[in-house]
Amino acid sequence: MGLEAKLQQDGFITTTIDSIIAWARKSSVWPMPMGISCCAIEMIAAADPKYDLARFGSEVMRFTPRQCDLMIVAGTVTYKMAQVVRRIYDQMPEPKWVIAMGACTSSGGMYRSYSVVQGIDQFLPVDVYTAGCPPRPENLINAVMTIQQKISKTRARDFQDQPFDNTIITNN
Amino acid sequence: MEMKELIVEKLKKNFGEFVQEVTDFRNDLSITIASNKIVDVAKILKEDPELEFVMCKDVTAIDWATRKNRFTVVYHIYSFKNNITLRIKANIAEESPAIESVTSVWPSANWYERETYDMYGIVFKNHPDLRRMYMPEGFQYHPLRKEFPVLGIPGSLPLPGKI
Numbered sequence A: 001m002g003l004e005a006k007l008q009q010d011g012f013i014t015t016t017i018d019s020i021i022a023w024a025r026k027s028s029v030w031p032m033p034m035g036i037s038c039c040a041i042e043m044i045a046a047a048d049p050k051y052d053l054a055r056f057g058s059e060v061m062r063f064t065p066r067q068c069d070l071m072i073v074a075g076t077v078t079y080k081m082a083q084v085v086r087r088i089y090d091q092m093p094e095p096k097w098v099i100a101m102g103a104c105t106s107s108g109g110m111y112r113s114y115s116v117v118q119g120i121d122q123f124l125p126v127d128v129y130t131a132g133c134p135p136r137p138e139n140l141i142n143a144v145m146t147i148q149q150k151i152s153k154t155r156a157r158d159f160q161d162q163p164f165d166n167t168i169i170t171n172n
Numbered sequence B: 001m002e003m004k005e006l007i008v009e010k011l012k013k014n015f016g017e018f019v020q021e022v023t024d025f026r027n028d029l030s031i032t033i034a035s036n037k038i039v040d041v042a043k044i045l046k047e048d049p050e051l052e053f054v055m056c057k058d059v060t061a062i063d064w065a066t067r068k069n070r071f072t073v074v075y076h077i078y079s080f081k082n083n084i085t086l087r088i089k090a091n092i093a094e095e096s097p098a099i100e101s102v103t104s105v106w107p108s109a110n111w112y113e114r115e116t117y118d119m120y121g122i123v124f125k126n127h128p129d130l131r132r133m134y135m136p137e138g139f140q141y142h143p144l145r146k147e148f149p150v151l152g153i154p155g156s157l158p159l160p161g162k163i
């Protein structure tokens, strides 16, 4: 399968720079585990040996946003926490993606209340929503795979000339 | 029960008609006292060698919405010596609700009173650090008051920056 098969043949491949960069990006999506409440447990489960997120190149959960390109928001985001989530998101280098994991992050879930943000898309650009309370690890893996499909369609120049925007960080 | 009678007796002896109501429902003794006497009552209950209510387990409040004395502040205190939990209540009026802080007697009441202030807007006088506990600083409302809508007041809590 894959590249090894090519070794039996001529020993080289032809491709485009865009597609090889997209391939490299999608095969090493490093998540920022924004585990805020119960959904985080399932996120941890997705990384454990049984479900093994490493199969998709996403096992390196980094606890610093500066080394991540995928933010998994797993848990109930309150208005107070929204400031923190956004600040961490702003610290991630481009290009970056966001998974809204679970009912709470997608829509407020069962917390139809004054303190909970009714959907994190009010302040974050979300790429994939994951249903469930909590979503099963398979569902999170499916979300990561969807992100991978999304990345594979990108071109390298899509992310050029995006200067780092630090206005929001300082305004907080 | 002997111990409960002793508590009531001691309070009545010290505070007379300031002890407004005594109920003993399902073995839970509740004593309603005048709100201006709360610190004195707390001191007696804690320092009396026979009672020793040294632990303040909770301070909270009730919003009765329509009553004349709209709020009731509720204290749960515990005596290790006698293994008994006591509930102290104090009714306070709706206009600028305030009561003396009991942090001078039970330091653990500090955060409970902050929470009660945050949720009901009851001011605890002489509290060392009466800031909001849960809601962001600068928030205008008190969410557990009956008139506060469940979904909050739109725009009262800021969301971060642009998308």
Ligand code: SF4
Residues within 6 Å of the ligand: A037, A038, A039, A040, A074, A075, A076, A101, A102, A103, A104, A105, A109, A132, A133, A134, A135
């Ligand atoms: S969606 Fe369910 S499991 Fe996930 S954070 Fe909300 S309440 Fe918890």
